[in-house]
Amino acid sequence: MRMKLSVKHTVDQWFNKIAKNPALGVTVSxxxxIVIGWIAFGWNLGNIGLIDETEPLFAEASRQMFVTGDWITPFFNGxxxxxxxALIYWCQAIAYAIIGVNEWAVRLPSAIAAFGLVCLAFYTIQWYLAKEDELEQVSRPTRRYLTSFIAAAxxxxxxxxxxxxxxxxxxMLLTGCIASALLCFFLGYAGKEGSREQGAGSREQGENSNSSPLPPALRPSASSTPFPNKWYLACYVLIAGAILTKGPVGIVLPGLIIFAFLLYVGRFREVLREMRLFMGILIILGLSVPWYALVIWRNGWNYINAFFGYHNLERFTEVVNGHSAPWYFYFLVVLLGFAPYSVYLPASIIRLKFWQRSHWRSLERFQQFGLFAWFWFASIFGFFxxxxxxxxxxxxPLMPAAAILVALLWNDLFPDTETQQKTPVSPTPSISSSFLRISGWLNVVFLSVLATALFNITQILGTDPAISNFHELIQKSGLPVIAGLMWLVCAILVAAFLLTRRWNYIISINLIGFVAFLIFVLTPASxxxxxxxxLPLRELSAVxxxxKEPNEELIMLGFKKPSVVFYSHIHVNYLRFPKEAIEHIQNQAAKGLQPPSLLLLAEQKKFLQMELQPDDYKSLSTKGAYNLVRVPFKKKKSEKIDIS
Structure with a gap:
């Protein structure tokens, strides 16, 4: 116990030193x-080839923009x-211009969007906790920094x-825009400390007060200005970016979250006035509408029906491309996608007691941060x-809110030794130790189940047609055993800390376990x-x-791998069935095309189904599960191709 207090006192002294030296605090932050951003987003980012089937579609459409200079209409394979x-294509094309056409440039916009979001969230949580300490007249740098560090991680x-x-x-670009817009909204909202009951005049006085938590450069110059403050302005710009990234959902989601939150806390009209909503709508439309107007002007109803009809309305109201799932689908996605911390989400949400509306309405604006994160999480979960x-x-887009909720749960467990004797005036009741203990044991069970599943992963995973001996190779790699042992050790450590009531260390074990899993399992597996x-497709693209001779056609039979289009830089004709390919070859032969041949890329099983004779083709390369051959156009006296 004495050693534990000594370590804690040393940690507190270190963070107190950081708090007293702003330059040191900024440097450490x-x-x-940088460390967590590099581990999560930068390390080996471009050292793995493009992943079929979706990623090469974006990469090639962006390359076409970069090559042709047409920045309005995206094209893929003609x-x-x-x-x-267009925003994702523009970002990737700009990256091509800076660092070349490669995998790093393709993924850099996503990585930057994620890293920027994490940095803004770190700043927001630091600001919120500093305001909380100011209100309670205490200094808790250890709690403030640890909570911010954990939230970012x-x-x-x-x-x-x-x-x-x-x-x-x-x-990820959409998530970066939406989540950053929501954080900017809250910073603008929480920076307005005037109370409703004081009326408009008091609000204006509060806005111009020197006690505003926002830096002077971020305060509006006058309460009568028609423009929103700079945080609200950033929110509008980011919403426009979200619209240019994925369409109407870019304004629907943040609008739904903000409006629901404001209605709940009873500040709807008040905040919409101070946001200068009409001006904000003009900013959003002014930034997002011009490209839509240009692409519609150039492509007409083809674009309207395809994008607004099929890719937006139909995706919400009907099953598109077979992507249906049961009602509980997103419970599983959050449980596994936010693992292993997802087991603490119920405790994080119950801790808020969001149903106590009168309590939340009585608080200062900045104290409603946890409630805002809950509305953020619940609105997106419910919408989809x-x-x-x-x-x-x-x-x-709800994952940042989940991280904030869990970090605020742990915030209750990080008191400083210097302020332990003081009773904090917390805006929300702390979670009971019994409920936290239940969540901790759920953590142990979850990690144990995860370890067991990884030990037996070859029996759970399906087959991959592109890798005939997939299960055997995975087993030989030893990765399932390494992964299972890692999470089993984490489960044991979490159980040990629960038994010794060392709550603070539990979240660190989960984070360290995930980092180890990422470095020693996920990266080698990728x-x-x-x-x-x-790799076989990239090698065949080089072949x-x-x-390929000038004007020679390339047929891909039985599968669609857009990465071949990106890496070979040529048009690919996709055909599904062997009979369809034979008929196409006969038709091309009858036209007397030059050169009198075509290239055929097919999986070995499909190639065998064509029953081509050895003199009907020339084998160019075989890589993995794929064959690349040249099929010459041979004609009989009847002018029909002879491939029998």
């Missing part, structure tokens, strides 16, 4: 953010691609965020649970899968570039 708006180091921050698609089409990436699944 920046270093922490066809328009209206799935997503939870936000970065979870499976859902890491997956989408390391893939060059639009989901109602939607008919379901995908794991849809609830990615290299293994890339080598077995994607195609070298062997």
């Amino acid at each position: 920046v270093l922490w953010l 066809d328009t691609r209206f799935d997503k708006p 939870l936000m970065a180091l979870n499976g859902e965020t890491i997956i989408w921050a390391r893939i060059g698609v639009s989901d 649970s109602i939607a008919v089409t379901k995908l794991p990436s849809y609830v990615l 290299f293994f899968i890339d080598r077995e699944r994607q 195609i570039l070298e062997a």
Whole structure:
């Protein structure tokens, strides 16, 4: 016990020293953010090839923009691609211009969006806890820094965020825009400390008071200005970015969260006035509408029907591309995607007692931060649970809120030794030790189940047509055993800390376990899968570039792998069935095309189904499960191709 107090006293002294030296505090914070950001988003970001099937679609459409200079209409493989708006393509094309056309450039926008969000969340939580200490007239630098460090780590180091921050698609950019917009809204909202009961005049006086928590540069110059304060302005700009990333959902989600929150706390009209909503709408429309106007002007109803009809309305009201799931789907996504910290979400939510509306309405604005995070989490979860089409990436924007909720739960467990004798005036009751103990044992059970599942992963995973001996290779790698042992050790340590009532260390064990899992299991596994699944296609793309004759057609039979289009830089004709390929070859032969041949890329089983004779083709390369051959156009006297 004496050693425990000594260590804690040393930690408190260290954080007190940081708090008294702002430059040191900034340095330590920046270093922490860089370390977790590099581990989560930067390390080996571009050292793995593009992942079929979605990522190469974005990468190639962006490359086409970069090559052709057409920054309005996205194209893939010669066809328009209206799935997503232009912002992600612009970001990737700019990255191409800076660092070249490669995997790093494809994924850099996603990684930057994730890292920027984590940094803004870190600042917001630091600001909130500093205001709480100011209100309670205490100094708790240890609690403030530890909570902020944990919140940033939870936000970065979870499976859902890491997956989408390391893939060059639009989901992480959308999440970065929406989540950052919500944080900016709260900073603007919490910076207005005037009370409703004081009336408009008192609010204006509060806005211009020197006691405002916002820096002078971020305060509005006058209460009568038609422009919103700079945090609200940033919120509007980020919402416009979300609209340019994924369409109407970019304004629907933050609008739903903000309006529901304001209605609940009874500040709807008051805050909408101070936000200068009309001006904000003009800013959003002014930034987002021009590209939509240009793409519609150029493509007309084709774009309107494809994007607004199919990719927005139908995805919400109907099952699109077979992406249906049961009502409890997102419970599983959050449980596994935010693992292993997701087991603490129930305790984090119950801790708030969000149903006590009169209590929350009586608090200062900044004290409503936890309630705001709850509305953020619940609104997105509910919205996409109602939607008919379901995908794991849809609830990615709620992961930052989940991290904030769990970090605030642990905030109650980080008192400073200097203030332990004082009774804090917490805006929300602390979670009871019994409920926390239940969550802790759920943590132990979850980690144990996870370890057991990883030990037996080959019996759980399905087969991959591109890797015939997938299960055998995974087992030989030893990764399932390493992963299972890691989480089993974590389960034992969490149980030990629960028994000794050392609550503070539990979340650290989960974080350390996840980092070890990422470094020693997930990263080697991603290299293994890339080598077995994607490398053969990249190697064949290089062969195609070298062997292809001018105007020679490339057919991909039986599968769609857009990465071949990106790496070979040529048009690919996708055909599904062997009979369809034979008929196509006959038709091309009858046209007398030059050169009198085409390239055929097929899985070995599909290639065998074509029953080509040895003199009907020339084998160029075989990689993994794929064959690349050249099929010459041979004609009989009847002018029909002879491939029998």
